[in-house]
Amino acid sequence: MNCAVAILSVGDELVLGQIEDTNASWLSRALQSIGRTPGERRTVGDDRARLADALRTLASTHAAVIVTGGLGPTLDDLTREALLDVVSPGAVLVEDEAGVEHLRGWFEKRGRPMPASNLRQAMRPPNARLLANPHGTAPGIAARATFDAHVCEIFCLPGPPNEMKPMFDNLVAPVLRDDANVVATAALHSIGLGESTLAERLGELMERGREPSVGTTASDGIVSIRVRATGPRNAAQAALEATIAECLSRTGNIVYGRDGEPLAAVVGRMLAERNLTLSTAESCTGGMLGSFITDVAGSSAWYMGGAVTYANERKIADLGVPAATIETHGAVSHETAIAMARGALARFNTHLAIATTGVAGPGGGSEAKPVGTVYVAVAARDGDVFSRRFHFPGDRTTVRRRTAHLALACTRFALLGEGARALLWSEGEAVRVERA
Amino acid sequence: MNCAVAILSVGDELVLGQIEDTNASWLSRALQSIGRTPGERRTVGDDRARLADALRTLASTHAAVIVTGGLGPTLDDLTREALLDVVSPGAVLVEDEAGVEHLRGWFEKRGRPMPASNLRQAMRPPNARLLANPHGTAPGIAARATFDAHVCEIFCLPGPPNEMKPMFDNLVAPVLRDDANVVATAALHSIGLGESTLAERLGELMERGREPSVGTTASDGIVSIRVRATGPRNAAQAALEATIAECLSRTGNIVYGRDGEPLAAVVGRMLAERNLTLSTAESCTGGMLGSFITDVAGSSAWYMGGAVTYANERKIADLGVPAATIETHGAVSHETAIAMARGALARFNTHLAIATTGVAGPGGGSEAKPVGTVYVAVAARDGDVFSRRFHFPGDRTTVRRRTAHLALACTRFALLGEGARALLWSEGEAVRVERA
Numbered sequence: 034m035n036c037a038v039a040i041l042s043v044g045d046e047l048v049l050g051q052i053e054d055t056n057a058s059w060l061s062r063a064l065q066s067i068g069r070t071p072g073e074r075r076t077v078g079d080d081r082a083r084l085a086d087a088l089r090t091l092a093s094t095h096a097a098v099i100v101t102g103g104l105g106p107t108l109d110d111l112t113r114e115a116l117l118d119v120v121s122p123g124a125v126l127v128e129d130e131a132g133v134e135h136l137r138g139w140f141e142k143r144g145r146p147m148p149a150s151n152l153r154q155a156m157r158p159p160n161a162r163l164l165a166n167p168h169g170t171a172p173g174i175a176a177r178a179t180f181d182a183h184v185c186e187i188f189c190l191p192g193p194p195n196e197m198k199p200m201f202d203n204l205v206a207p208v209l210r211d212d213a214n215v216v217a218t219a220a221l222h223s224i225g226l227g228e229s230t231l232a233e234r235l236g237e238l239m240e241r242g243r244e245p246s247v248g249t250t251a252s253d254g255i256v257s258i259r260v261r262a263t264g265p266r267n268a269a270q271a272a273l274e275a276t277i278a279e280c281l282s283r284t285g286n287i288v289y290g291r292d293g294e295p296l297a298a299v300v301g302r303m304l305a306e307r308n309l310t311l312s313t314a315e316s317c318t319g320g321m322l323g324s325f326i327t328d329v330a331g332s333s334a335w336y337m338g339g340a341v342t343y344a345n346e347r348k349i350a351d352l353g354v355p356a357a358t359i360e361t362h363g364a365v366s367h368e369t370a371i372a373m374a375r376g377a378l379a380r381f382n383t384h385l386a387i388a389t390t391g392v393a394g395p396g397g398g399s400e401a402k403p404v405g406t407v408y409v410a411v412a413a414r415d416g417d418v419f420s421r422r423f424h425f426p427g428d429r430t431t432v433r434r435r436t437a438h439l440a441l442a443c444t445r446f447a448l449l450g451e452g453a454r455a456l457l458w459s460e461g462e463a464v465r466v467e468r469a
Numbered sequence: 470m471n472c473a474v475a476i477l478s479v480g481d482e483l484v485l486g487q488i489e490d491t492n493a494s495w496l497s498r499a500l501q502s503i504g505r506t507p508g509e510r511r512t513v514g515d516d517r518a519r520l521a522d523a524l525r526t527l528a529s530t531h532a533a534v535i536v537t538g539g540l541g542p543t544l545d546d547l548t549r550e551a552l553l554d555v556v557s558p559g560a561v562l563v564e565d566e567a568g569v570e571h572l573r574g575w576f577e578k579r580g581r582p583m584p585a586s587n588l589r590q591a592m593r594p595p596n597a598r599l600l601a602n603p604h605g606t607a608p609g610i611a612a613r614a615t616f617d618a619h620v621c622e623i624f625c626l627p628g629p630p631n632e633m634k635p636m637f638d639n640l641v642a643p644v645l646r647d648d649a650n651v652v653a654t655a656a657l658h659s660i661g662l663g664e665s666t667l668a669e670r671l672g673e674l675m676e677r678g679r680e681p682s683v684g685t686t687a688s689d690g691i692v693s694i695r696v697r698a699t700g701p702r703n704a705a706q707a708a709l710e711a712t713i714a715e716c717l718s719r720t721g722n723i724v725y726g727r728d729g730e731p732l733a734a735v736v737g738r739m740l741a742e743r744n745l746t747l748s749t750a751e752s753c754t755g756g757m758l759g760s761f762i763t764d765v766a767g768s769s770a771w772y773m774g775g776a777v778t779y780a781n782e783r784k785i786a787d788l789g790v791p792a793a794t795i796e797t798h799g800a801v802s803h804e805t806a807i808a809m810a811r812g813a814l815a816r817f818n819t820h821l822a823i824a825t826t827g828v829a830g831p832g833g834g835s836e837a838k839p840v841g842t843v844y845v846a847v848a849a850r851d852g853d854v855f856s857r858r859f860h861f862p863g864d865r866t867t868v869r870r871r872t873a874h875l876a877l878a879c880t881r882f883a884l885l886g887e888g889a890r891a892l893l894w895s896e897g898e899a900v901r902v903e904r905a
Contacts, residue, residue, distance in 0.1 A: 048507050049652075050497025051695075053489060057512070061486030071484050073523070076493070076510035087509070218485060229542045229584040241515075241544055248515065248545045250482050252629065259482060313777065315756070319763025320749070323756025323777040330831055330865055332755075338783040340776060341749065341759040347774035347817065381783065395766055424579060426604055429766055431631050 037072030038064050038209065039091040041084075043103035043112055044192060048078040056101045056197055063198075067206050068215035068266065069097070079103065084115035092119060092178040092185040097209060099201070102192035104171040106151045112189050113174065117158040120176045120187065126156040132163045132172050139170055164188070164204045169196040173204065217245075217269040219277055221258040223287045224296065224442040228256045234283045238276065245269075245276040254425070254435040254442075255296070258284070286449055289442070296441045297325045297332075303448045304335040304385070311444070312381035313339030314352050314373040316364065317391035317407060322437045337381050342373070352376030363402070365390050367420040367465040370408035374420075375469060378412045385447065386412045387440050391423075393432045405432050409440045411447045418469040419447065473508030474500050474645065475527040479539035479548055480628060484514040492537045492633055499634075501652035503642050504702065505533075515539065520551035528555060528614040528621040533645060535637070538628035540607040542587045548625050549610065553594040556612045556623065562592040568599045568608050575606055600624070600640045605632040609640065653681075653705040655713055657694040659723040660732065660878040664692045670719045674712065681705075681712045690861070690871040690878075691732070694720070725881055732877045733761045733768070739884045740771040740821070747880070748817035749775030750788050750809040752800065753827035753843060758873045773817050778809070788812030801826050801838050803856040803901040806846035810856075811905060814848045821883070822848045823876050827859075829868045841868050845876045847883045854905040855883065 040061065042054050054076060061071040072095045077087045084103070091098045103112030117126055132155030140147040157163055157174050164173030171191040178185045188205045190197045223231060228251045232239055235258065238247045245262035258280055262273035281288055290299045304311055313322050313336075320341045326332055340351045345364050348354040354372040362368040373388035391407030398404035405425045412418035421443060425435045476497065478490045490512060497507040508531045513523045520539070527534045539548030553562055568591030576583040593599055593610050600609030607627040614621045624641045626633045659667060664687045668675060671694065674683045681698035694716050698709040717724060726735045740747055749758050749772075756777045762768055778784040781800055785792050790808040798804040809824035827843030834840035841861045848854035857879060861871045 047494075048497060048510065049501065050494035050507065053491065053494055055489065058483075058486035058489055061484060065485065071486065073519070074484060074512035083509070216485075218487070220487065227581070227584075229586050232543045232586060233584055239544055246481075246545075248481055249541075249543060250480075250488070251541075259485075259487060261481070261485065313756070315759070317763075318760070319768070319772075320751070320756030320759025320761075320775070320777065321763075323751070323779075324754070324760045324869075325756075327753075327755025327757075327777075327779060327829075328866065328869070333779055336755075336779050338777040338779040338787070339756070340787075341756065341763075341774045343759075343763060343769055343772050343774040351774070351776075393763075427631050430764065433760075433764070 036096045036214070037070040038097040038099060039072045039095040040074045041087055041091055041098055041100045042074070042076040043079070043084060043100060045078045045109070047076050047102070056192070056194055059194070059198065060099055060101070060201065063201060063206070064209070065216040065218060067209060068211040068213065069209050070214075070216050070263065079109040079111055081111045081114050081118070084111055085118035088115055088187070089119045092187060093180045093183065095185060097186040097188070099205065100187065100189040101197055104154065104173070104189060104191045106148065106153050106170065110153070113153070113156050113158075116161065116174060116176055116187065116189055120178045121158045121160055124159055127159050128152070129155050129157050129163050129172075132157070135165065135172060136170060164190070164200055166191060166196055166200060168199060169193060171196065173200050212266045214263065215266040215269045216261060216263050217273040218259065218261045219273055220292055221260070221277065221280060221284070221288045222290045222294070222296070223256050223258065223284060224254055224289060224438060225287050225446070226256065231256050231258070231284060231287070235280060236283070238279060238283070245272050247276065247280065253431065254438045258288070289445055295325070295329065296438060296445070298329045300441050300445050300448070301326070301329050301332055301335055303445065309384040310335055310337055312337050312377045312383040312386045314377035314386060314388040315339060315341050316343060316348065316373070316389055317393045318389045318433055318437050318440070319343055321433055322387065322389060322440050325437050325441065337383050339377060339381065348373060352380065365392055365402050365406060365408060367408055367422065370410035370420045371412070371418050371465065371467060374410035374412035374418050378414060378469060384414045385444060387444055388412075389436050389440050391432065391436055393429045393436075395429060407432065407436045407439075409436065409443050411443045412469040413447060414469065416469055418467050419443070420465045422463040472532045473506040474533040474535060475508045475531040476510045477523055477527055477534055477536045478510070478512040479515070479520060479536060481514040481545070483512050483538070492628065492630055495630070495634065496535055496537070496637065498654070499637055499642065500645070502654070503645060504647035504649060504651040505645050506650075515545040515547055517547045517550050517554070520547055521554035524551055524623070525555045525614075528623060529616045529619065531621060533622040533624070535641065536623065536625040537633055540590065540609070540625060540627045542584070542589050542606065546589070549589070549592050549594070552597065552610060552612055552623065552625055556614045557594045557596055560595055563595050564588070565591050565593050565599050565608075568593070571601065571608060572606060600626070600636055602627060602632055602636060604635060605629060607632065609636050611640075648702040651700065651702045651705050653698045653702075653709040655696050655709055656728055657696070657713065657716055657720070657724045658726045658730070658732070659692050659694070659720060660690060660725060660874060661723050661882070662692065667692050667694070667720065667723070671716060672719070674715060674719070681708050683712060683716065689867065690874045694724070722885060725878070731761070731764065732874060732881065734765045736877050736880050736884070737762070737765050737768055737771055739881065745820040746771050746773055748773050748813045748819040748822045750813035750822060750824040751775060751777050752779060752784065752809070752825055753829045754825045754869055754873050754876070755779055757869055758823065758825060758876050761873050761877065773819050775813060775817065784809060788816065799838070801828055801842060801844060803844055803858065806844035806856045807848070807854050807901065807903060810846035810848035810854050814850060814905060820850045821880065823880055824848075825872050825876050827868065827872055829865045829872075831865060843868065843872045843875075845872065845879050847879050848905040849883060850905065852905055854903050855879070856901045858899040
């Protein structure tokens, strides 16, 4: 038997893709935080038979099922009926007195007459109980389904997140909480190695069935290592930390942050700790790099600003890039990237400057510099200026996002020092180093 | 039997709620646009048996199943194995020659050695075929499952949306398309009126049960009108266009674009048509405005660049804002916004310049200028400079996004002329006009 908790999301608007089902992912995280494992997730439209079928299957294979949606007052809200079909097949819904009270009170308090249809919301299967909803008309419903020796607790919650979340926290979590069986999770974010190279370094840590489990995901140049440990709360947390330490020892300084920490915030902390300042000179990213940086609250302490030099004449006038450099080597080149970074360093009088120039596409590519060719340069006052060539696959948005992420990664490696920098900046034509 | 198309999303990171499954809702909409009904949706973790079980159930009850995710190179990517268990139980995966070629070419083109683990991505069940992926290493897989008289087409697509979407559009949609029962949808995007004011203008078009249906949604200051018509392709399309024309006649030039058209692209088209150029001077948006502008392919024709002047000293040095202006009125003021826009106009020698300055939060607010206070100024060469004060609710990210959107909206209204501008720029203290 599966001690996991299934999530069943109900509603045509979900099946049709009209709204994102953020409830399901919220519930997944909430369940783990109270020591329960999220099991299968299903999404079903407003159809009584299909809904009952999905609920029955999930209930017979999980210790609990959380249903969201389908508790409204209209005829297409069928969660009550489907629940009845599963927990009391053949019976009829009964009107709950306290539920009727709640509804009358709700409308009275708002000085509005109660539409008769709302009374549907006070109906429940005979052996079920209503869950109070202080934030809306729809009460939740809790019921138990029995299949031979297996018992499943079913909780039906309203669809609106501002009603669903407090009902889960106050009335469902206390029932389901299990400190003996927590799932502790963490994500480590890295940049600089491909997903498969990183996986090779993690080696047998990623084997199926290992506890804690280790997996990887990649997005816009960022490869994340996801670790997950199960067990009694303290033991799970300790096992999680031990595996994280093992992951870190194998990946080293490729990992820049943990859980929700953005790369720009990590770079900002490093700068702030050393009292260093940063400026930007952006061509292909067109401001995105500055935007990522200023997403970080308090970034004004270390980020002075920058130049968005989309036109070549702006690179020349605002950053002092020699016109001859652009003419000879092109705007997308080591030489221009280096001159832009040097120019930002001088003009904005910062300790570090980052420059980006590239062909984001869809137009502008050539055989020598196809779409996706990008140069990132980082200049350090009284130090070196490095330029690194990249080639990013994907569309304009992807190329730009990757460029902004890699520009921040280059800055981080520059701040980590020479040895670390070599990790990201491979040898050969793709990298050039000069004195700033 | 069900002629609907099921969607199976694969990955522990989804089940655990670590990422939102935006693929599923995108596929739901994409299926409707090609005349297919989305059926059940399931989300399953990286577990071969559970995955195979879910795929088998969905395949036996739907005409087609789209699977996303689990096609990566690592040991926790098990979609290939689960597909095998469903379409060729007992068989083993075979290596696809063209798939190996694709992988070798992919790494060769990038000058990187191919990790051995990537060869897993060229494996497929014996009776399946690979779907080419020009945007990543993971090919998709198409296979057919047969259950007595029922046949189900299964398409396994990679998880990253930038790889999944083109693969669906190019290789899956042509196979599944059915013009007899299309759901035609369109969205009109507006900025400048609140959602309820807009809804009042749309009146009975928004009544429940109307066909085509009309609804509104709001996000980051943009209010979108969503229209949806069902039927045979041509009839649905005609009904859709008629309703859209009716919506437009009631909303006028508040609507700036349709469907995916970003506001920056609309502004860009207006500028390009008149041979006008634009520059930006950003404080609180920190580059986001430039980033939105340069998201538009071809924006280099009309966008010259800008200054990200996060520090006050940069506003003074780069944009010529008088230090006294900042001292007297503050960096967040009509006076500073106007000086920034004027400075950008002069420095970048463009026809129009936009400036943003505000308190994005969480810190920096005061009684007179609480978090969310933002000034946007637009200056026109040989014309006026307008500054408009806004107060946006929400967190730092929301305030910044709204600021960038409203800055573009202000530019659009400036380009539309005096009468239009009045719509957005109400009278009173919140607006100031001077000669540029």
